[in-house]
Every structure is written in C-alpha cells, then in structure tokens.
Amino acid sequence: MITPDIKQAWHYCTRYIDNFLLAGIFLLMLTGLIVLYSATGGSSARVISQLINMVVAYVVMWVVANIPPQRIMRMAFPLYVLGIVLLIAVALFGEVQNGARRWLNLGIVHIQPSELLKIAVPLMMAWYFDKAHITLRWRDYVIAALILLLPVALIVRQPDLGTALLILISGFYVIFLAGLSWRLMTGLAVAVTVSLPLLWSFGMHDYQRKRIMTMLDPSQDALGAGYHTIQSSIAIGSGGIAGKGWLKGTQSQLDFLPEPSTDFIFSVFSEEFGLIGNSLLLSLYLIVIGRCMVITASAPTRFARLVAGSITLTFFTYVFVNMGMVSGILPVVGIPLPLISYGGTSMVTILLGFGILMSIHTHPKLVKT
Amino acid sequence: MSDIVELRNHIRETRHFRIRLVISAIGVVVLFSLLFGRFFYLQVLQEEHYTTLAEANRIAIQPLTPNRGLIFDRNGDILAQNYTAYTLEIIPDQVKNLDAAINELATIIEITPEDRRRFNKLKLENTRFKSLPIRSRLTDFEVARFAENQYRFPGMDIKAHPLRHYPKGELVSHVIGYIGRISDKDLEQLEADKRLKNYYGSTHIGRIGIEKSYESVLHGQTGFEQVETDAVGRPVRTLSRVAPTAGNDLTLSLDIGLQQAAVQAFGDYRGALVALDPSNGEILAFVSKPGFDPNLFVDGIDHLNWRLLNESIDRPLNNRALRGVYPPGSTFKPFMALAGLELGKRSLHYAFNDPGFFSLPGSSHRFRDWKPGGHGWVDLRKSLVISCDTYYYMLAHDLGITNIHDFIGQFGFGKETGIDIPGEAAGLLPSPEWKKRRFNQNWLPGDTISVGIGQGFNLSTPLQLTFAMMLLANDGRAYRPHFVRQQVDHYKNFVKDNFVEEIYRLNLRQEYLDSVRQALADVTRPGGTASRAGANTAYTFAGKTGTSQVINIKQGERYNASKIDERHRDHALFTAFAPVENPRIVLTVLIENGGSGGSTAAPIARKVLDYFFLGTMPEPAEKAG
Numbered sequence: 001m002i003t004p005d006i007k008q009a010w011h012y013c014t015r016y017i018d019n020f021l022l023a024g025i026f027l028l029m030l031t032g033l034i035v036l037y038s039a040t041g042g043s044s045a046r047v048i049s050q051l052i053n054m055v056v057a058y059v060v061m062w063v064v065a066n067i068p069p070q071r072i073m074r075m076a077f078p079l080y081v082l083g084i085v086l087l088i089a090v091a092l093f094g095e096v097q098n099g100a101r102r103w104l105n106l107g108i109v110h111i112q113p114s115e116l117l118k119i120a121v122p123l124m125m126a127w128y129f130d131k132a133h134i135t136l137r138w139r140d141y142v143i144a145a146l147i148l149l150l151p152v153a154l155i156v157r158q159p160d161l162g163t164a165l166l167i168l169i170s171g172f173y174v175i176f177l178a179g180l181s182w183r184l185m186t187g188l189a190v191a192v193t194v195s196l197p198l199l200w201s202f203g204m205h206d207y208q209r210k211r212i213m214t215m216l217d218p219s220q221d222a223l224g225a226g227y228h229t230i231q232s233s234i235a236i237g238s239g240g241i242a243g244k245g246w247l248k249g250t251q252s253q254l255d256f257l258p259e260p261s262t263d264f265i266f267s268v269f270s271e272e273f274g275l276i277g278n279s280l281l282l283s284l285y286l287i288v289i290g291r292c293m294v295i296t297a298s299a300p301t302r303f304a305r306l307v308a309g310s311i312t313l314t315f316f317t318y319v320f321v322n323m324g325m326v327s328g329i330l331p332v333v334g335i336p337l338p339l340i341s342y343g344g345t346s347m348v349t350i351l352l353g354f355g356i357l358m359s360i361h362t363h364p365k366l367v368k369t
Numbered sequence: 370m371s372d373i374v375e376l377r378n379h380i381r382e383t384r385h386f387r388i389r390l391v392i393s394a395i396g397v398v399v400l401f402s403l404l405f406g407r408f409f410y411l412q413v414l415q416e417e418h419y420t421t422l423a424e425a426n427r428i429a430i431q432p433l434t435p436n437r438g439l440i441f442d443r444n445g446d447i448l449a450q451n452y453t454a455y456t457l458e459i460i461p462d463q464v465k466n467l468d469a470a471i472n473e474l475a476t477i478i479e480i481t482p483e484d485r486r487r488f489n490k491l492k493l494e495n496t497r498f499k500s501l502p503i504r505s506r507l508t509d510f511e512v513a514r515f516a517e518n519q520y521r522f523p524g525m526d527i528k529a530h531p532l533r534h535y536p537k538g539e540l541v542s543h544v545i546g547y548i549g550r551i552s553d554k555d556l557e558q559l560e561a562d563k564r565l566k567n568y569y570g571s572t573h574i575g576r577i578g579i580e581k582s583y584e585s586v587l588h589g590q591t592g593f594e595q596v597e598t599d600a601v602g603r604p605v606r607t608l609s610r611v612a613p614t615a616g617n618d619l620t621l622s623l624d625i626g627l628q629q630a631a632v633q634a635f636g637d638y639r640g641a642l643v644a645l646d647p648s649n650g651e652i653l654a655f656v657s658k659p660g661f662d663p664n665l666f667v668d669g670i671d672h673l674n675w676r677l678l679n680e681s682i683d684r685p686l687n688n689r690a691l692r693g694v695y696p697p698g699s700t701f702k703p704f705m706a707l708a709g710l711e712l713g714k715r716s717l718h719y720a721f722n723d724p725g726f727f728s729l730p731g732s733s734h735r736f737r738d739w740k741p742g743g744h745g746w747v748d749l750r751k752s753l754v755i756s757c758d759t760y761y762y763m764l765a766h767d768l769g770i771t772n773i774h775d776f777i778g779q780f781g782f783g784k785e786t787g788i789d790i791p792g793e794a795a796g797l798l799p800s801p802e803w804k805k806r807r808f809n810q811n812w813l814p815g816d817t818i819s820v821g822i823g824q825g826f827n828l829s830t831p832l833q834l835t836f837a838m839m840l841l842a843n844d845g846r847a848y849r850p851h852f853v854r855q856q857v858d859h860y861k862n863f864v865k866d867n868f869v870e871e872i873y874r875l876n877l878r879q880e881y882l883d884s885v886r887q888a889l890a891d892v893t894r895p896g897g898t899a900s901r902a903g904a905n906t907a908y909t910f911a912g913k914t915g916t917s918q919v920i921n922i923k924q925g926e927r928y929n930a931s932k933i934d935e936r937h938r939d940h941a942l943f944t945a946f947a948p949v950e951n952p953r954i955v956l957t958v959l960i961e962n963g964g965s966g967g968s969t970a971a972p973i974a975r976k977v978l979d980y981f982f983l984g985t986m987p988e989p990a991e992k993a994g
Binding site for chain 1: 375378382385386387389390393394397398400401403404405407408409411412413415416418419420422423424426427597598599600605
C-alpha cells in the first residue's frame with residue numbers, strides 16, 4: 001500500500017529526474033560494475049568503492065537537477081572566476097606529480113581545478129551568449145573564444161594536453177551550436193591546419209609528440225608506448241564476435257592490459273563480450289545521447305540549449321575518444337570511458353552534466369516575454 | 370525592438386540551432402559507425418590474427434631438460450655424474466654498460482679474471498640475446514646475496530643447471546671426453562640432423578670421447594610444459610606437460626683400477642696404453658699421458674687455460690692411444706713371421722747365419738741389424754725372442770711389398786678399428802699404390818726392407834697394435850674394440866648389452882699361431898728382449914718389444930741415446946698378452962722418447978699385468994735418464 005504521504009515524497013524525489021535518461025545511465029553503470037569486477041580480477045572491494053562513487057555522483061546529479069536552470073545560469077560567472085583563480089593558484093603553488101603541475105593542496109583535500117573548468121567553461125560561454133545581443137555578431141564570438149582560451153592556455157601550461165583539448169572541444173561545441181558561420185569555421189579549420197606543424201615543433205613536449213607518433217604506428221615502439229595500444233587491440237580482436245565470456249578474457253586476467261579498470265576498461269569488456277557486446281554498448285550510449293539531444297532540442301532558452309548541447313556532445317566525445325584510443329584509431333590520451341571506468345571524479349563530473357540536462361528538461365519552461 | 374521581430378528572431382534562431390543539432394547527430398552516428406567498423410575489422414576480419422597473438426601472449430612453451438645419462442666403469446665406479454649448480458647468467462643485450470655492470474656485480478659476488486675471460490670468449494661466440502654464464506657453482510650464500518640485490522642488475526639472473534662432473538678428472542679424460550656449451554655451429558649441425566627440437570632448452574652437448582659418440586643415448590628426450598604466463602612472464606599455471614626422459618646410463622668395460630695402475634706405472638713418462646679383453650674386444654684400460662681435466666671444458670674453457678693445454682709441448686689434448694701414429698718397429702715382426710709361414714716363404718725350422726746386416730742383390734747398401742756382428746744362427750723362434758732385424762729384412766725381400774700389405778692388412782694395420790669413440794687415426798700400411806698417390810714416386814726395393822721391421826713408411830696407433838695382437842692371441846677373431854658394455858634405460862626397464870661384435874675371423878693355421886705365440890712367450894723368459902720384465906711372474910705372459918725411431922740414423926753412425934735431445938729419442942713399445950695358454954688381456958704400452966721397449970715399456974706392462982692378475986697397485990715409476 002502506498003500512502004499519499006509516501007507518494008508525495010516519491011514525487012518530491014523524482015519530479016526533476018528524467019526517467020528515460022536515468023534508465024540509460026543506470027544500465028551503463030551496471031555494465032560498468034560488472035566489467036570492473038572482471039577487470040580487477042574479481043575484487044569486490046573495488047566494485048563497492050565504485051558503487052560509493054556512483055551514489056555520491058547520483059546525489060550530486062539529484063541536487064543539480066533540482067536547481068532551476070535560471071539559478072544555474074546565475075552561478076556560471078562565479079564558477080568560472082573561481083576556476084580561473086584556482087588555475088592561477090595551481091600555476092603558482094601547485095604540486096608537481098609525474099612532471100605536471102595539476103594539483104592544488106588545500107590541506108585536507110587535493111583538488112584538480114581543471115575538472116571544475118570542464119563544466120564552468122561551457123556554462124560561462126553559454127551565459128555570455130545568452131547575455132549578448134539577440135543577433136550574435138562576430139565580436140561576441142571573439143569574446144566567447146577568449147573566455148574559452150584563457151583557461152585552456154593555463155591548463156596547457158600545466159601541462160595537461162588531454163583536459164585542455166577536451167575543454168577546447170566542449171567550448172567549440174558551444175560556439176558551433178550558437179551558430180558560428182560556416183565561412184568562419186572553414187577559416188578556423190584552415191588556421192588550425194596551418195598551425196599544427198608549428199604546434200608540433202614548438203608547443204609540444206617530447207612525450208606528447210611520441211604519443212602521436214606511436215598512434216600512427218604502434219608497432220614502431222612495441223615494448224614502450226605502443227605496447228598499450230597493441231595489447232588492447234589484441235584484447236579486442238581476440239574477443240571475436242561472441243567474446244571469451246565474463247571473467248575469461250586472457251588479456252585482461254593475465255595483466256597484459258594497461259589500466260584495465262580505468263582508461264582501458266573497454267578492452268576488457270570487448271574481449272569478454274565480443275562484437276555483440278560492443279554493439280549493445282554502442283547502442284546504449286547512442287540511446288543516452290539521443291535522449292540528451294531530444295532534451296537539447298526542446299530546451300527553452302539560448303543558455304539552456306547551448307549548455308545542454310555542449311554537455312551532450314562532450315559526453316559523446318568522451319565515449320568516442322576513449323573507444324577510439326583503446327581500439328587504436330586515436331592516440332592514447334588519459335580519458336576514461338564515461339559511466340564505466342573506475343574513478344570518482346569523472347563519475348561526478350559526468351553526472352553533474354546530466355543533472356544540468358535534467359534540470360533544463362524538468363523545470364517549467366519559461367519563455368521570455 | 371518589437372516583440373514580433375524578437376519572436377521572429379527567436380523562431381529563426383531555434384530553427385538554426387536545430388539544424389546544427391541535426392548535423393551534430395549525424396556526426397555522432399557517423400563516428401559511432403566508424404567505431405563499429407573498427408570493431409568489426411578487429412573482431413571479425415582480424416579475429417584469427419589477434420587470437421593467435423593473444424595465445425602467443427599467454428602461452429609459453431617451456432622445455433624440460435632431461436638429465437644426462439651417467440657413466441660407470443665395469444665395477445660401478447662413477448665416471449660422469451650430474452649435480453645441480455647455480456649459475457649467474459647475463460643476457461648481454463639487456464645490459465647497457467656491460468663492463469660497469471660486471472664491476473658492480475663483482476662488489477657482491479666474487480668474479481675472477483678467469484670468469485671474465487671465459488665470459489668474454491662466450492660473448493664473442495654467441496648472439497647478444499643469449500643468456501651466458503659469468504659465474505658458475507655459486508654457493509648458497511652467494512645465491513642469497515645476489516637475490517637480495519637483483520633489482521640492481523637488470524638482464525642478470527641466477528639459473529639452476531644440472532652440471533656435468535667428472536670425478537676421475539684427468540684419469541679418464543681421453544675416454545669419457547667432455548661436454549661443452551652448445552655453440553652456434555652445433556645448432557647448425559643439430560638443425561641439419563633434424564635433432565634441434567630435442568635440444569630446445571639443452572645447454573650442453575658431447576664434444577669428444579664417449580660423451581660425443583654416445584650423445585644420442587646419453588642426452589635423453591626433452592619434455593615440454595605449456596604454461597600460461599602473465600604479462601611479466603611469470604608462469605600462472607601449467608596447461609599440459611610432457612615429462613622429459615632422462616638419458617640412458619652407460620656402463621663401460623673400463624676398469625678404473627687398471628687405469629689407475631697404468632697411470633701410476635707410467636710415472637712421468639708420456640705415452641699411451643691400451644688394454645683389452647681378447648675374448649670380446651672390450652677395452653679394459655685406455656691411457657694417454659698426459660691427460661687433462663675435462664671439468665675445465667664443461668662451462669667453456671677460458672682463454673688462458675686453453676692456451677696452457679693447447680700450446681703445451683707435452684700436448685695433453687692429443688689422444689695418443691687413439692690418434693697418435695708411430696712406426697710399430699719390432700712389434701711388427703710377429704705378423705711378418707705369420708706372413709712368411711702362411712705364404713710359404715719360411716718354415717718353422719728354417720735357419721740362417723746372421724752376419725748382422727742385409728744387402729739387396731747388386732747393392733752395397735747395408736741394412737744393419739741392431740746388434741753389430743749379428744746373432745749367429747737364427748730361426749723363426751729366435752728371430753722373435755732376440756728381435757733379429759736381418760731375418761725380417763730377408764723375409765720382407767722374399768715376400769715383396771704387395772704380399773706384406775695384403776696379409777698384414779688383415780690384422781687391422783692401416784685402417785680404423787671402428788672403436789666407439791670418435792677421431793681414431795687410420796695409421797699407414799704402405800703399398801706401391803699409396804706411394805705413387807702420395808709422393809708420385811715409384812716403390813723402391815729398399816722401401817720394402819724397412820717395412821719388414823716396422824719402420825719406413827709404417828705408422829700405427831697403440832690401439833691398432835693392440836687390435837692386431839688380439840687377433841694373434843685369440844686365434845684370429847677380430848672383435849671390434851669397444852668401451853660400452855651396457856646401456857640402461859631406467860624408464861623402459863631396458864638393458865642393451867649386445868655390444869660385442871665379431872667383425873671377421875682370420876683363418877690361420879693353428880701350428881703357426883702356436884709357434885709364434887710360444888716364441889713371444891720366450892721373449893719374457895731369460896734370453897728374450899723382455900726377460901727382465903718377465904722375471905718371477907706368477908702368471909705367464911707373451912709379448913714383443915719394439916723401438917720406434919723418431920729420427921733417422923745416417924749410414925755408418927750409431928744410435929746413441931745420450932747424445933740425442935730427449936724429444937728425439939726413440940719411442941719404446943711393448944705389446945703383450947697374458948696368460949699365454951688362455952689369454953684374458955692384451956695390452957700395448959708406448960712410451961714416447963722412452964728408449965728401448967725391453968727396458969722401459971715392458972716393465973710398465975708388467976706392473977699393469979701384476980695389478981690385473983694380482984691386484985698390486987704399482988708405485989709410480991722413476992723416469993730413466
């Protein structure tokens with residue numbers, strides 16, 4: 001028997017949650033837990049720890065979903081400023097780990113401010129476009145680009161090329177969706193193509209160059225950087241159509257795969273569940289992305305549309321880059337597979353994004369009058 | 370701005386946005402299709418390739434090296450055994466600065482200059498990827514000490530190897546031989562013989578002696594283990610296993626006591642001794658002095674020791690019993706006597722008055738007897754007892770070289786006996802055809818005369834002489850000389866012991882054989898050339914002394930040992946059998962630069978026979994002069 005009170009409470013808890021999207025997220029998370037159990041060689045401790053990450057991330061998502069989009073918009077500017085301040089602090093007082101200055105020691109916790117910018121940058125850009133003229137002029141795009149390039153430049157300096165690239169992409173999505181003219185985009189593409197050799201010669205560290213070279217031909221460095229790509233290709237390829245079966249992937253169970261529970265978790269999945277599993281997983285991601293696009297399409301304000309679109313496409317980019325890197329068509333950059341890879345930070349960031357999408361979708365659509 | 374314009378703008382903006390969104394959606398689908406295409410390529414088109422790679426990743430075939438068969442003497446004394454030794458190995462390719470790394474290694478484990486020399490030699494002979502030993506026979510303490518510090522030495526590892534050990538060392542080195550590390554050349558040979566698969570994992574192979582000739586029996590069958598390994602190469606579990614089969618054990622006919630007695634009887638002399646059983650051809654003792662320590666070769670001999678052995682004037686690596694060729698000298702005479710009798714050129718009773726020399730008709734050149742003035746009346750018996758040269762000059766002249774070559778060839782001169790260790794020399798039994806072929810010269814009548822007393826072009830090995838004497842002692846039964854009596858396969862409970870082989874049988878008249886043997890028995894009695902050695906024996910023995918010339922003595926000069934450099938003195942020979950009535954042992958003693966057979970070689974033979982029949986171990990002999 002469900003009493004009206006409980007019904008009320010249930011309604012209160014779920015009224016800003018999009019059930020369709022939630023179902024997709026849960027299915028992906030469940031898949032993640034199953035693969036993680038295999039990837040850790042049957043360690044339930046890791047699985048439980050990931051479960052806790054998921055609960056925390058879910059709470060974050062729920063809270064964000066309950067915040068009306070208008071308030072989220074108001075938070076965009078302060079969040080962005082905070083992020084920039086923290087990035088500057090990192091540059092000045094940050095801790096060096098593995099040759100990169102990415103972390104800030106706040107006494108109790110170590111934080112990586114670049115994570116915050118993944119959300120703050122698209123919010124800020126969307127906020128700016130929303131506040132700008134009704135009809136956007138080229139000046140608005142230039143200002144948006146500056147909003148984007150300031151944090152990107154700071155993160156490149158750390159150096160953390162992967163995160164910088166992802167933020168650059170999420171910002172580009174905002175500009176693209178805001179309606180940057182095709183002519184300008186063509187010009188931009190040409191500029192990027194021309195600047196690539198310059199970036200190669202002057203703007204890159206040796207290890208970054210090596211990564212790209214290795215991507216082009218992994219066998220060139222079969223025991224060094226190419227080892228990861230080769231081993232993970234072997235894992236995927238030997239999975240065949242039906243896969244080797246759960247817990248039966250030899251590549252993953254015998255430690256041939258690098259980072260089997262985080263960045264390379266997809267090769268574990270792929271080895272054990274084969275092409276059939278891969279197709280189902282791709283479909284699941286496609287459904288989630290599709291739902292996000294529907295939400296984006298029906299978003300009422302310019303801010304909401306741009307933020308939702310950017311989050312959706314960035315989510316897709318994570319999936320594509322991770323799978324592409326694991327299967328050997330993209331260079332190895334440290335990007336986890338969303339909702340499946342082990343790790344609290346990425347889980348929270350992803351679900352926070354979904355929280356914003358839900359907030360946009362479920363709050364009354366106020367049309368500006 | 371009016372609301373209508375704003376609304377129119379809004380609608381237009383929404384339409385523009387949706388177009389961009391649709392473009393994005395198309396992009397998403399296209400890129401996901403690209404991923405699917407990649408998965409299809411990897412998992413369907415290339416599945417076989419990657420499955421093979423995954424299997425290769427995961428499954429390692431590890432060879433299980435069989436234990437090498439043991440070698441015993443006829444009484445069960447062990448001559449070659451195995452024990453497990455810990456060896457420190459280096460893969461040169463995996464070490465950046467080899468010299469510096471070895472210097473650092475030397476701070477925790479003793480590395481002698483000899484170890485370094487040996488390692489450097491191995492390094493030159495092998496590829497950079499092969500694991501090579503730098504130190505062998507590590508103590509438990511050294512093993513522990515290295516294990517603690519192993520992280521400091523990439524490319525170095527301790528391996529447990531079964532190691533070969535020859536407890537009798539120098540005593541039987543020329544029989545047993547030794548095993549050595551498999552070289553690239555060996556690998557090529559094994560490949561050509563299609564035996565390479567069985568050596569996958571083996572480190573050593575028989576080099577010379579029994580170890581080489583019985584390699585296929587001693588080595589055993591390599592087993593294989595399929596193990597699943599993790600990324601670091603650590604075995605996780607065994608998938609399948611084919612156990613190795615140890616090599617067969619060999620029991621030799623050699624009597625290590627007799628061998629020891631022979632070596633002691635030799636004292637400081639260089640030379641050779643071969644003793645065999647005339648009833649089956651089994652070798653009882655086989656000595657080549659000096660010998661060498663075969664254990665030096667097992668891990669690869671270092672340069673210095675190799676030079677010491679190889680460049681020594683005593684040539685310890687030369688197997689004199691097997692490969693040393695010497696003029697047989699007077700030990701040739703009994704076979705000449707049989708030739709004369711069998712071919713009807715002499716009777717048992719024929720006698721002549723020896724003037725002390727022989728000249729060919731129409732020639733003034735004198736072939737002199739060893740005794741100036743001659744021996745007076747000499748018949749066949751006396752010709753052997755006092756070793757009359759003139760008798761055999763005349764006989765050789767009467768027989769002619771072709772008869773000598775054909776008849777005496779039946780006793781095994783000039784060809785290999787077929788003994789079961791490799792490298793035997795064939796010696797030389799000359800013929801006119803041989804001389805034409807070798808020197809492109811015609812045979813001269815004088816050549817035949819020297820052959821008659823075992824000099825001239827004649828060359829034979831101590832083994833050949835012993836073989837010939839066996840035929841004389843056992844009524845012409847030519848048994849193949851051999852070392853191995855028994856081969857034991859512990860796995861199949863199988864024993865092979867049919868190693869005796871009668872190659873052929875010479876048909877000789879018993880009367881002639883008996884007469885020659887009786888004459889040889891008289892050699893060791895008063896009046897014979899070996900009478901001193903034959904005095905007061907508890908058994909009867911028959912023999913023939915011989916002296917083989919190292920340098921030619923000019924006409925009109927006399928051989929004077931004291932005037933000649935030691936290395937140019939004659940070799941002393943004695944070949945014998947005992948007891949006379951029913952021979953149980955045939956032996957030949959050769960003493961390099963020992964002088965005369967009667968005074969040097971025969972007494973050594975006597976000591977060896979005393980051990981054989983009476984069990985008395987000789988005191989080491991004192992070197993004469």
